[in-house]
Amino acid sequence: xxxxxxxxxxxxxxxxxxxxxxxxxxxxxxxxxxxxxxxxxxxxxxxxxxxxxxxxxxxxxxxxxxxxxxxxxxxxxxxxxxxxxxxxxxxxxxxxxxxxxxxxxxxxxxxxxxxxxxxxxxxxxxxxxxxxxxxxxxxxxxxxxxxxxxxxxxxxxxxxxxxxxxxxxxxxxxxxxxxxxxxxxxxxxxxxxxxxxxxxxxxxxxxxxxxxxxxxxxxxxxxxxxxxxxxxxxxxxxxxxxxxxxxxxxxxxxxxxxxxxxxxxxxxxxxxxxxxxxxxxxxxxxxxxxxxxxxxxxxxxxxxxxxxxxxxxxxxxxxxxxxxxxxxxxxxxxxx
Numbered sequence: 001x002x003x004x005x006x007x008x009x010x011x012x013x014x015x016x017x018x019x020x021x022x023x024x025x026x027x028x029x030x031x032x033x034x035x036x037x038x039x040x041x042x043x044x045x046x047x048x049x050x051x052x053x054x055x056x057x058x059x060x061x062x063x064x065x066x067x068x069x070x071x072x073x074x075x076x077x078x079x080x081x082x083x084x085x086x087x088x089x090x091x092x093x094x095x096x097x098x099x100x101x102x103x104x105x106x107x108x109x110x111x112x113x114x115x116x117x118x119x120x121x122x123x124x125x126x127x128x129x130x131x132x133x134x135x136x137x138x139x140x141x142x143x144x145x146x147x148x149x150x151x152x153x154x155x156x157x158x159x160x161x162x163x164x165x166x167x168x169x170x171x172x173x174x175x176x177x178x179x180x181x182x183x184x185x186x187x188x189x190x191x192x193x194x195x196x197x198x199x200x201x202x203x204x205x206x207x208x209x210x211x212x213x214x215x216x217x218x219x220x221x222x223x224x225x226x227x228x229x230x231x232x233x234x235x236x237x238x239x240x241x242x243x244x245x246x247x248x249x250x251x252x253x254x255x256x257x258x259x260x261x262x263x264x265x266x267x268x269x270x271x272x273x274x275x276x277x278x279x280x281x282x283x284x285x286x287x288x289x290x291x292x293x294x295x296x297x298x299x300x301x302x303x304x305x306x307x308x309x310x311x312x313x314x315x316x317x318x319x320x321x322x323x324x325x326x327x328x329x330x331x332x333x334x335x336x
Contacts, residue, residue: 002030006314008037008073011307018046018075019053020281020308024315025077026063027285032077045071126181126229127242132278135237140164141282166292167283170328172270173235178203178210181229183217187247192216195228195254202258206265226250228257232264239264239272239299269297269327276300276329277308280320283331284312293332301327 004025008017018034025032038044046054046069054068054075066076137143140163180199182192196214203212219227227244241260245253264272271279276298283294298305301322309320309329317334 004030004032004315006032006034006311008034009039011310012303013038013040013307014304015047015050015053016277016304016308017311018050020311021315022054022057022063022075022077023281024312026057026079028315029079030315031079034075034077035073037073037075039073043071045073046075047071126231127240127274130179130231131238131240131272131275135167135169135275135279136282138237139167139282139286161285161289164282164286164290166286166290167279167294167296169236169270169296171236171297172239172268175207175210175232175234175265177213177233178207179213179215179231179233181215181217181227181231183219183227184225185219186224187226187250191247191250192226195226195250195257198254198258199228199230199261202261203265206262210265223247226253228253230257230261230264234270236270239270239275241272241274263299267299269299271296271298273298273300273302273305276302277305280305280308280312280329280331284316284318287318287331287333288316291333293330295328295330298327298329301329305329 006017006021010017013036015038018037021032021034024030037046046067048070051068051070054065057063058065058068062080064078064080066078067074133143142160180196182196184192200212200214203210224247225245226247227242229240229242231238231240241257241264243253243257243260276296279294279296283296286292286294301324306322309322309331312318312331313320319332319334321330322328323330
């Protein structure tokens with residue numbers, strides 16, 4: 001069996017290297033060793049959210065783990081010849097949206113049509129449903145998603161990827177709507193009023209013609225605080241931003257959400273910063289399965305994106321290119 005060794009300190013050196021490495025190891029059946037895990041982070045090594053993702057994929061795909069302990073700086077992944085069927089995963093971490101986005105495509109493709117990931121009250125589930133999953137479903141990915149007050153259920157209606165289409169997200173076109181989701185737990189309504197008013201003010205200053213819708217929810221979070229997701233609908237699909245903050249940091253949170261919304265409204269790109277690295281793995285799987293090349297223009301070429309592009313090239317026979325001047329990302333099959 002081929003062993004792939006990954007330097008976990010490369011590029012941004014964060015958790016995305018771990019999550020994506022585990023997903024690709026499960027998908028390809030390749031024994032993988034991730035070394036130097038998060039050496040520049042405090043605390044270094046594997047943390048709770050990383051262990052959630054690692055063990056979630058292991059439960060879906062039957063991967064045997066070595067070194068999956070809190071603070072570990074070395075992880076060995078031993079995938080089985082055939083994945084088990086019908087597994088379910090219930091992560092307890094509050095970072096469920098990040099986990100689901102990372103593992104959804106490869107894990108459910110390698111698992112089975114009956115596998116499901118069950119999440120617990122994700123703070124910002126709209127990023128999963130209205131941006132990430134909507135983009136993949138619009139390009140032929142056979143994915144299912146259900147969302148209610150208790151969380152989300154995600155799965156695959158098929159594990160056949162031969163009919164997925166490459167991303168061609170270069171022109172955004174006109175903006176049609178801004179939807180703001182505000183979820184809170186034991187926070188004064190006046191704080192939500194201030195956040196909503198500030199976001200509306202930003203939108204009115206940059207795009208006064210843009211319709212704005214606001215959805216408020218009270219959620220049963222583990223601690224007091226607010227989560228905010230902004231979703232912009234445009235000619236090519238959707239893009240947005242999300243975040244959460246405890247109740248004692250709402251002033252700083254309001255300012256950061258306004259800056260993020262301003263960046264989205266002033267950009268001409270159809271793919272936001274978070275979605276940019278999340279689309280790399282589906283684009284790569286599409287390239288090796290169909291031979292087609294994906295292109296997508298991003299709001300920001302981040303170090304996170306560069307790291308994921310580097311990582312996926314270590315596992316799959318693809319070529320990637322980033323045009324820094326136009327912020328255009330290209331992912332294609334090697335030799336195509």
